[in-house]
Every structure is written in structure tokens, then in C-alpha cells.
Amino acid sequence: xxxxxxxxxxxxxxxxxxxxxxxxxxxxxxxxxxxxxxxxxxxxxxxxxxxxxxxxxxxxxxxxxxxxxxxxxxxxxxxxxxxxxxxxxxxxxxxxxxxxxxxxxxxxxxxxxxxxxxxxxxxxxxxxxxxxxxxxxxxxxxxxxxxxxxxxxxxxxxxxxxxxxxxxxxxxxxxxxxxxxxxxxxxxxxxxxxxxxxxxxxxxxxxxxxxxxxxxxxxxxxxxxxxxxxxxxxxxxxxxxxxxxxxxxxxxxxxxxxxxxxxxxxxxxxxxxxxxxx
Ligand code: FAD
Ligand code: EPU
Numbered sequence: 105x106x107x108x109x110x111x112x113x114x115x116x117x118x119x120x121x122x123x124x125x126x127x128x129x130x131x132x133x134x135x136x137x138x139x140x141x142x143x144x145x146x147x148x149x150x151x152x153x154x155x156x157x158x159x160x161x162x163x164x165x166x167x168x169x170x171x172x173x174x175x176x177x178x179x180x181x182x183x184x185x186x187x188x189x190x191x192x193x194x195x196x197x198x199x200x201x202x203x204x205x206x207x208x209x210x211x212x213x214x215x216x217x218x219x220x221x222x223x224x225x226x227x228x229x230x231x232x233x234x235x236x237x238x239x240x241x242x243x244x245x246x247x248x249x250x251x252x253x254x255x256x257x258x259x260x261x262x263x264x265x266x267x268x269x270x271x272x273x274x275x276x277x278x279x280x281x282x283x284x285x286x287x288x289x290x291x292x293x294x295x296x297x298x299x300x301x302x303x304x305x306x307x308x309x310x311x312x313x314x315x316x317x318x319x320x321x322x323x324x325x326x327x328x329x330x331x332x333x334x335x336x337x338x339x340x341x342x343x344x345x346x347x348x349x350x351x352x353x354x355x356x357x358x359x360x361x362x363x364x365x366x367x368x369x370x371x372x373x374x375x376x377x378x379x380x381x382x
Contacts (some may be wrong), residue, residue, distance in 0.1 A: 112143075117159040117168065117380070120151060120248070122217060123308040123347075125355045126159025129168040136174065140245045141273060143169045149380060150272050152222020154195070156308055160381030161355045171221065175274065187375040188243065188275045191221025195228070195235075200279075203292060208283035209238040216301045216309075221273040227260040232295050238259035243275040250274065263313055263376050303340040303348055310345040311362065312373040321345035321371050327369050334361040355381075 112133075117126035131151070132143040148167040151157075175190030178197045185207055189198070195218045202210045213234030215222060223235045224242060239255040246268055255276075258265040267273070312320040324330070324344030332339045333350075333359030340346040347358060361382070366373055 105359050112167075113213075114255045117151075117154070117157075120168075120170075121154035121157050121159060121308065122306065123154075123158060123353075123358070124306055124349055125161075125353055126157070126360060127161050127163030127355075129159075129164045129166070131170060133170050133172045135172045137245060137250060137274075140169070140274070141248050143167060144245070144248070144270065144272070148270070150221070150225075150283060152191075152219045152231055153217055154226070155217045156222070156226055156377055158308060158355060158358055158377045158379050160379075162212070164381040169272065171219075171272075171274065175221075176219075185280060186277065188277050189220055190275055191219060191224070191273045193220045194218075195223050199292075202280060203288040204285055206282065206284045206288060207280040208288050208291070209233075209278070209280040211288055212295055214292050215302075217313060220276055224255075224258070224276055225265055225267060225274050227265050228263070230295060230298065232298070234260070236265075238278050238280060239276050240279045241277045242273055244268070244271040245274050246271040257323040264379075301343050303342045303346050305340075306349040307340070307346045308377055309342075311347050311365075312345055313372070313376045315371055318371075319345070323369050324365060325369060327365075329365055329368060332361065332364065334358075334364065337361045339365065346357060 114128050115132050116128050118124050123231050134140045134143055151168050151170045171192040175192035177189045177193050181201050182184045195216055199210045201213050205287040212230050216228050218228055227234050236255050241252055314320050315336045321344040329339050330341050330344055331375040336353035338348050353360050
């Protein structure tokens with residue numbers, strides 16, 4: 105890899121995920137397409153902010169690629185909010201700045217601790233809107249080349265996209281509306297209120313997707329499972345679809361809890377989390 109900018113090192117993925125669970129991997133920090141070409145020469149996984157991942161205790165044997173600070177264009181957003189933004193740009197920062205500049209479209213994404221690439225890959229959203237609605241074009245690194253596709257080409261759905269195999273989202277161009285800081289702040293207020301019932305402690309967001317027309321959190325709550333605990337992994341008392349890490353929980357604790365929840369609810373629940381290393 106090119107000197108100084110890029111590093112490949114072994115580290116516990118617990119330190120790179122919001123649930124703080126998971127064993128080691130060889131993590132490649134990429135600063136350029138040349139780095140990506142080198143890093144993708146062997147089987148790999150792509151890591152964003154790690155806020156929707158459960159990583160096995162034994163870690164993963166594939167390379168884990170992260171886009172480095174060169175792919176964080178938060179500071180350029182002010183200069184050209186309609187320009188290309190790197191996939192490592194933090195979503196919370198974009199949401200805040202869009203509000204400050206009076207640009208609408210991102211307010212529904214308030215409180216999602218992703219980076220731009222991970223948010224697009226998952227089509228992150230809330231009932232107030234999803235990121236696919238405000239992304240025009242996406243630049244992918246795939247088969248050693250950069251290609252530009254429209255967001256529609258990625259066929260976004262509920263908490264998913266259909267990315268080509270081994271494609272890495274490297275940049276995206278947003279399509280935001282002209283508004284005022286006051287109006288955007290007002291719209292953000294409802295999103296903030298909708299999040300009041302979510303836990304603030306260590307988690308990876310909702311564990312399960314909502315079944316059509318219902319809420320997994322409500323179903324888990326109604327089954328009386330809040331507070332159910334395996335080791336230091338616990339179903340949040342605040343929201344049934346959040347599993348929280350009370351400290352030093354293992355992936356095995358979390359998976360056992362997931363299995364116990366599934367056994368005790370009357371419907372089949374699909375994981376929203378992506379599983380690595382299982
Ligand atoms: P990661 O978790 O790092 O990765 C998720 C998937 O995307 C992986 O398969 C990964 O390989 C892939 N990926 C990541 N980056 C790239 C890339 N550059 N190119 C290709 N693939 C990539 N989600 C919601 O939708 N709505 C919410 O309201 C919400 N609230 C949350 C609240 C909390 C407190 C937490 C912890 C999580 C919440 N989440 C929510 C879940 C999570 O933030 C989203 O799924 C988010 O989109 C994950 O982004 P990330 O950057 O962390 O991706
Ligand atoms: N509810 C309960 N008990 C609970 C949790 C929820 O009764 O423990 C009830 C609520 O009272 C409400 C209904 O279920 O009537 C829906 O709850 P909420 O508004 O909290 O929304 P949700 O469907 O549980 C979804 C997303 C969240 C997103 C919120 C806000 C999914 C799986 N979850 O949660 O996304 O933040 O809406 O729009 O789609 C995520 O995907 O990680 C995530 C956090």
C-alpha cells in the first residue's frame with residue numbers, strides 16, 4: 105500500500121463497531137483507488153461506522169477494508185453541497201450541517217450513527233425518510249475500476265440495496281432541497297421525538313427488521329422479553345428491538361439472546377444486523 109496514508113494492521117473489531125463486540129481482523133485503511141486495488145486483491149469485507157454489525161468472537165478471516173480520512177468530505181460540504189462526498193463522511197455531521205445551511209432532505213436521518221457509504225449500502229432511514237430518496241449518484245470501486253451508477257441502479261429497499269458483488273461505495277452525490285435552517289430544525293424535532301424511546305447506551309440499533317405493518321420492538325415487548333439477559337447482552341428496557349451491551353458482552357452472548365428472542369415471539373423475525381464471521 106502507498107506509504108504513510110495507508111495501514112494494514114490486526115485489531116479487534118470490537119473497537120470498530122458500536123456494539124463493541126467482535127474478535128480480530130486484518131484491517132486495511134485505504135486512502136486511494138490504488139490502495140483499494142491492492143486491498144481487494146484477496147477476499148474482503150467493507151466496514152463503515154460498524155453500527156449495524158455483529159462480529160463473531162473469533163473475528164473474521166477476510167480482510168476488512170475501511171475508507172480513511174481522505175474519503176471524509178464533511179468540510180467540502182459547505183463549499184459545494186451538491187458535489188461528490190466521500191463514503192467515509194459521517195452522516196450525523198452531514199445532517200447537522202445541512203440543517204445549518206438550510207438544506208432539506210436529510211432530517212429524517214437524524215440520530216443514525218453511520219458513515220455515508222454504510223448508510224447507502226443499508227439504505228438507512230426512519231419512518232421520516234430513507235437515504236435513497238436524497239442520493240442521486242453513487243461511485244463504486246468494483247473489479248479494480250471506478251464506476252458511476254444512479255441510486256436507483258442499486259435497487260434500494262427497506263434496509264437494503266442490491267450492490268454488485270464486491271462493490272465498494274466510495275463517493276455519492278446528494279440531491280437536497282432549498283429550505284431554511286429554521287424549517288429544517290423544526291422537521292428534525294419530530295425525528296428527535298420519535299427517538300425518545302431508544303436507548304442511549306451501547307448497541308447496534310435495531311436487531312431485527314420490522315415485519316410488514318408491525319414493529320419488532322412492539323412484538324418483543326408484548327412477549328415480555330425486555331430485560332432478558334444472556335451474559336452482558338440484554339434486551340433493552342427502553343425499546344424491545346435494541347440489544348444492549350452492558351459491558352464485555354460476547355458475540356456468543358448476543359447470538360444466544362437473539363435465538364431466545366426468536367423462540368419466544370409468535371412471528372419470524374429477520375435480523376437487520378449483518379453478521380460477520382459466523
Ligand atoms: P456498517 O455497520 O459498518 O456496515 C453495514 C453494511 O454495509 C455491511 O454489510 C458493510 O459491508 C456495508 N458497507 C459499509 N460501508 C460500505 C461501503 N462503503 N461500500 C459497500 N458496502 C458498505 N439504521 C437505520 O436505518 N435507521 C435508524 O434509525 C437507525 N438507528 C440507529 C441507532 C443506533 C444507536 C445505532 C447504533 C444504529 C442505528 N441504525 C439505524 C443502524 C445503522 O446505523 C445503519 O444500518 C447504518 O446504515 C450502518 O452504517 P455503517 O456506516 O455503520 O455501516
Ligand atoms: N413499541 C413498543 N414497545 C417497544 C418498542 C416499540 O410497544 O419496546 C411500539 C411503539 O410504542 C410504537 C411502535 O412500536 O407504537 C413503533 O415503535 P418505534 O416508533 O420505536 O419504531 P420502530 O418500528 O420500533 C423503527 C426503525 C428504527 C427507527 C424508528 C424511528 C426498524 C427495524 N426500526 O423502529 O430504526 O429509528 O422506526 O423511525 O425499522 C434501526 O433500523 O436500527 C432503527 C433504529
